[in-house]
Amino acid sequence: MKTCFVIQGFGKKTDYTDGRVLDLDASYAIIKEAVEAAGLQSIRADEIQHSTVIDVPMYEMLLQADVVVADLSTYNVNAAYELGVRYALRPRTTIVVAEEGFKNPFDVGHIAIRRYKHLGEDIGAREAARFKAELKTAIEEILASNRADSPVYTFLPQLTPPQWAAAPAGAAAPAPTVAEPPQARGGLFTVAAAHLPGFIDELVGGAAPEPVATPKAMLDEALAKINPPAGEASDFASARALLQKVRELRPNDPFVTQQLVVATYKAKQPDPASALLEARSIMEKSLDPVSTNDPETLGLWGAVHKRLWELHARPDDLNAAVDGYERGFSLRRDWYNGINYAFLLDLRAVEWLKAGNKDDAIADSVLARRVRSEVGRLALAPAEDEDADPKKRFWAVATLWEAALGRGDAAETARWGAAAEALAVPQWMQDTRLEQGRKLVELHKAFAALSAP
Template sequence: MSGKTCFVVQGFGKKTDYTDGRVLDLDASYAIIKEAVEAAGVECIRADEIPHTGMIDLPMYEMLLQADLVIADLSTYNVNAAFELGVRYGLRPGATIIVAESQFKYPFDVGHIVILNYKHLGEDIGVQEARRFRLALAEAIRNALARKETDSPVYTLLPDLQPPQRGIARPTPAPAGAGRTVAVESAARFFQDASAITGDVASGSDEAAPALPPTAKALLDQALAAINPADGRPSDFPRAVKLLREVRKQRPNDSFVVQQLALATYKSKLPDAEAALLEACRILEPLGPATTNDPETLGLWGAVHKRLWEQRSRPADLEEAIASYQRGFYLKQDWYNGINLAFLLDLRAREWLRAGEHDEAVADSVQARRIRREVVRLATPLADIADDDPQKRFWLVATLWEAALGLGDDAALARWDAEAGALKVPQWMHDSRQEQGRKLRELLASYRSLQSA
């Protein structure tokens, strides 16, 4: 390594682009950025990899000032990333690179600034695109560090402006890399975790290492592994909740962290199923589920209220679930919200029949079938594309299986049942599919029985 540092300004986890409803996996983007940076001989760090206590503000500002290079990813119109980019432009005249996903719609104020684009295929980046972007970014990094040109619009338009300096000057030149901040030095050891929180023990020397707080990234990675363990092992939702609460202390306004905490909370069923669901509602409230355009939040809000309906049989819970899935489906045109919406419409159709409202029941039943056909149209082309992630493929296949069950398509039902059963995913996912199938069969049978009565 050259002793130089690069600070990557970017969200982490999966984020929704509110201009089109697409969900992008920014961790996949960061993996490629990190490879390009390290290929140029530069140490790479993102905010969630810096060990710290409390809020990230101080080490973030130190990195924006002192990092030899900053790469800002504006994908999904990340307001925090745009703010940090502006701070960097005010602090340093050069060595700042902007990147964004190819469907990023340029605001007027950055239309004259060079932005390197990369392309997501679904949530992830394809192999060929990853290779192309890595090479293009590596070249941009080498140029930014070697040419020392002004790229900040602040210093370009105000050429007599002098960059700010910290109050303490070093009396003698320091060797390469010696001027790094405590935040950067700590970041170099971010793999160390806190056994008091995670229960893990770090390997290495018998000599006691300096105590470092766990990084948000380390905690989040462990939480996600607890939710979706490899090789079909059971999920540990209580542990995931514990870890995610710690992440949230560091990243209180990160929607992905809030969404995962809500998911793990209601899945934990602690202290009991209904209490866990109500706590998940409380966790999601700051994301504004009543007005949000985020399909991920809407999907979770719908899932929680669907389960609350099962617990309490309150019509308000059913209506809230339908409204959430409906808005999510029409915003994103995705199969996840669609398949859940179809089920709930059939459920409400049965309730209409029980109340003697035959016309309302028929309307919901017909709409449920139409949505299932639309789900099949949306999901079938994706099922023909190879996916190395068995969990992503499982939910896609499970959705097509449920759609076939609801439409009475026996051939498609057998095909997708065989494929879903063969995928190696956590057992709770297999159990969830089978339980949903049981509920749908019972629902359709009771609807037919009430209709013929």
């Protein structure tokens, strides 16, 4: 079977130009369907089981794969680098795709980029069907064509693609099941000459490599422990152990580090305070929370310091929490950072009143109400999306409930509270919502009491 290597990150990645978070696994699911519909085997780097350095099978795939689909969404520099390697190695059968928000930063307007559209983090059903059909057709056409799509071979047509070096004299002949390497013909590979020796042969019919857990498999297992099926308890400690292993393999992947931070502080080991300090240390070393423009990182920075404030009531922790959520909300205009920002503004307003600073207290209280009004608009569409995953939908519904509670809108509070209760999610999610609501009510009572003449 012919193979298609997909150049793409995995998990959720942030587009730093606009703060959007894209679920690249959702993108890959559509790409894989299109590849398989065209009759090829789809392989992404995280699916490769290997017992050696990942660079070896990756470079083999870039050379040997019959087709390569490169997804440049979120301005992934690794994907751009691997695309460049493919262009240098193979004159044709390379397809470039990207989410519609991608703006090509390179002076290569002559390269066709096929676009798809995310609705929030995921791809909607109609868009998925459209993009799948377009990509399937593109794969079929590019395999049938003899036209170079690599700019290297387009502008240097006399260039001959690289080949495996001939075996040294006296070396053992390759096994008869291994095909001869492809030959250059007229500046183009003759792909029909089949596959080169190496990792790809194992994938398409040779001996399978010894099973090794891939980073993606371990990440999926960790996420399942953080967000188990409804009725099951989360296992943050086990998730943390898995994520530490994934991070060793992918130290520069911010999504992996962000999930490790979550698992670390929620595991509360050896105690809540120590876990929070460790989570903060991980962020300081790897995520640059002071100057980052990643809304996910800023939200985590706010969450960690919010909990540190709850333990120690240090003003510096409260201000750091407010700053994290404020910056995240300003960058992304998202309901998650917004609802937490509003809560902390109310919390700080009470602290201002305790310190005798009524003007700043009123300013924070008014701003909190305005933020909740905007959050209500931002969270409405995802909260009403009945086709969405219940866990994702829950947080939007819970946000509308909390926003209404904070505004004192009893009817909307009852409406969204009932909607939240109706969703099948892990109990810790419901408990988190109710505890947050209890704290908000107590804050408003304290503000009213301290504001009284």
